Amino acid sequence: MQTNAARNGARGATSTTAWLILAVLLLFSIAAPLNQFKVPPIMPILMQALNLSVSGAGMLMSVFAITGLILALPSGFILQRTGFRTTGIIAGGSMVLGAAVGALSKDNTTLLLSRVIEGVGTGFMAVLAPALIAQWFAAEKRGTAMGIWSAWVPVGTAAMLIVAPALAQSAGWPAVWWVGAAYAAVMTIIYLLVVRPAPAVAGHAPSAPARAMPASPLRNRKIWLLAGAFGAFNAAVIGFATYMPTFLTTERGTPLAQAAVLAGIPTLVTIISAPAGGLLSDRMGSRKKLFVFGLACSIILLPLTHVMSNAALVALLVVTGLALGLIPTNIFSAAVEAAGDERLGGLAMAVIMVGQNAGMLIGPVIFGALAEGPGWPVAFASLGVMAAFGLLCGWLARVR
Numbered sequence: 001m002q003t004n005a006a007r008n009g010a011r012g013a014t015s016t017t018a019w020l021i022l023a024v025l026l027l028f029s030i031a032a033p034l035n036q037f038k039v040p041p042i043m044p045i046l047m048q049a050l051n052l053s054v055s056g057a058g059m060l061m062s063v064f065a066i067t068g069l070i071l072a073l074p075s076g077f078i079l080q081r082t083g084f085r086t087t088g089i090i091a092g093g094s095m096v097l098g099a100a101v102g103a104l105s106k107d108n109t110t111l112l113l114s115r116v117i118e119g120v121g122t123g124f125m126a127v128l129a130p131a132l133i134a135q136w137f138a139a140e141k142r143g144t145a146m147g148i149w150s151a152w153v154p155v156g157t158a159a160m161l162i163v164a165p166a167l168a169q170s171a172g173w174p175a176v177w178w179v180g181a182a183y184a185a186v187m188t189i190i191y192l193l194v195v196r197p198a199p200a201v202a203g204h205a206p207s208a209p210a211r212a213m214p215a216s217p218l219r220n221r222k223i224w225l226l227a228g229a230f231g232a233f234n235a236a237v238i239g240f241a242t243y244m245p246t247f248l249t250t251e252r253g254t255p256l257a258q259a260a261v262l263a264g265i266p267t268l269v270t271i272i273s274a275p276a277g278g279l280l281s282d283r284m285g286s287r288k289k290l291f292v293f294g295l296a297c298s299i300i301l302l303p304l305t306h307v308m309s310n311a312a313l314v315a316l317l318v319v320t321g322l323a324l325g326l327i328p329t330n331i332f333s334a335a336v337e338a339a340g341d342e343r344l345g346g347l348a349m350a351v352i353m354v355g356q357n358a359g360m361l362i363g364p365v366i367f368g369a370l371a372e373g374p375g376w377p378v379a380f381a382s383l384g385v386m387a388a389f390g391l392l393c394g395w396l397a398r399v400r
Contacts (some may be wrong), residue, residue, distance in 0.1 A: 072356075088128060238364055
């Protein structure tokens with residue numbers, strides 16, 4: 001059986017290849033949020049075109065998470081058994097198919113079905129990429145690598161926040177779906193041409209103990225607590241991202257394109273803060289301090305966005321983005337390390353994805369129901385409660 005030193009040595013010897021694979025993984029992964037987050041910036045257009053209520057439109061985001069929640073753990077086992085190539089085909093192919101079905105949809109039911117199919121792709125992607133990164137990068141560089149990869153969500157989200165409103169208004173909302181399908185198709189091909197497992201892992205012949213490893217992350221309390229923290233983080237952030245453009249448009253009269261850009265400021269900032277958070281955690285030797293700090297800040301910052309004027313909102317959202325970027329990077333790294341062996345990274349991330357998809361499912365539903373019922377102030381206040389639950393889980397997780 002390969003020792004950790006041997007595997008780390010192999011990774012060091014192939015560092016150029018490792019960084020190339022990281023770049024391709026990042027570009028491939030961006031296809032997932034590019035398709036997932038095309039709804040929020042054009043939600044008012046979809047509501048009018050399909051005659052949807054606020055909560056009904058929010059289901060286009062929540063239903064995306066249902067498949068991801070169901071498949072989170074199975075995707076880890078599928079990756080373990082079938083390998084990175086087959087898992088990549090499932091991830092990319094599902095996004096292409098789902099986006100194409102969505103573009104051809106004539107009613108809300110078909111569009112919801114397409115979102116479920118797209119959710120399959122995102123679920124597999126979130127397990128696939130960190131598992132590969134864990135194998136190609138040694139522990140002392142893993143936070144930096146995870147931090148760079150963590151930009152997949154903010155980059156994909158920001159791209160849609162900027163492009164989707166103009167594209168939907170000029171060419172119709174299905175054009176946004178076709179763009180997502182085309183990007184996913186191109187990047188799936190590039191992934192299959194370039195990406196492969198790390199040499200030491202590809203040549204590893206499992207021994208009896210290795211065969212017993214796959215179930216261990218499922219019994220790891222630390223990883224489940226990290227999943228709870230990440231789930232609460234996603235509930236708050238996805239609830240915010242889903243409805244902030246609609247709030248600014250309907251309650252403040254902000255033009256849709258401007259509202260989408262405002263709502264996307266935290267996402268844009270995390271493109272910088274996520275890699276910086278990974279690099280900082282490598283140097284500090286601590287993942288927990290940074291993601292706990294980010295969650296603590298979120299308790300205050302996210303609810304405040306409701307009461308700020310648009311001018312003051314810009315500064316607040318920049319600070320919010322700085323705090324939010326510290327969370328995913330360090331939870332991903334902490335989960336892989338808590339598994340005890342990088343070959344278990346896929347299963348560890350599968351547990352984290354249970355939390356992520358649960359949060360993505362619950363957050364928009366709670367926020368939408370509160371916005372329609374008690375009103376927007378209560379809905380925004382709920383974001384602080386969600387972040388507080390995440391802080392509690394993160395604090396209890398005994399990770400470095």
